[in-house]
């Protein structure tokens with residue numbers, strides 16, 4: 001099974017409209033239509049500006065969160081349909097920063113993913129253990145818990161991002177072997193919920209201090225099908241190098 005790699009840039013709370021425009025004008029010529037799937041996830045406020053530039057290009061737009069209801073009295077929230085209207089085709093849900101600072105839980109993350117799929121968006125569902133959990137030998141137990149409700153989702157419009165919390169923004173990347181162990185476990189969980197075929201098609205991304213100089217070795221692992229890139233995605237050159245590393249995986253397709 002060869003899965004088309006997916007490289008997503010999570011800009012977090014970075015990028016006003018002018019910066020977004022300049023960034024995308026530099027990125028677009030570097031992205032090939034038949035290469036890895038490329039998604040950029042700017043803040044909500046830059047999505048409309050980004051959409052005007054990426055329309056008709058191979059670069060897709062994603063958002064960083066959505067609410068689970070279509071509309072209602074939820075001050076400060078944005079629905080998946082609103083994101084779709086702006087031209088987004090993906091949304092990140094359950095990111096560890098949402099879990100840490102904004103009370104996101106396993107349950108709400110899956111509800112958001114389901115809402116995204118109802119609005120015909122792909123969901124990038126983030127999971128991953130903290131340092132204390134890894135040190136206690138609980139990594140797989142945590143991933144099992146975080147994927148308990150996976151069966152509520154449509155595997156055809158889903159990617160799972162394995163993001164060990166201790167690797168996010170710290171410069172401490174998981175080793176390729178650590179990533180592969182977690183990814184293989186997540187594929188097993190997908191198999192339990194969705195069956196063999198859908199599990200084989202599902203893309204499982206690694207996230208946590210992915211950089212141009214470590215992307216190739218992570219992407220060389222059997223079950224690492226792409227990357228969710230934070231800090232390094234803010235630099236067009238660096239993000240392009242990570243996309244090239246994923247393209248290299250395609251050309252050496254197993």
Ligand code: PGA
Pocket residue numbers: 010163167168169170171207208209210228229230231232
């Ligand atoms: P990082 O962030 O690449 O800056 O570690 C990854 C993420 O939070 O998605």
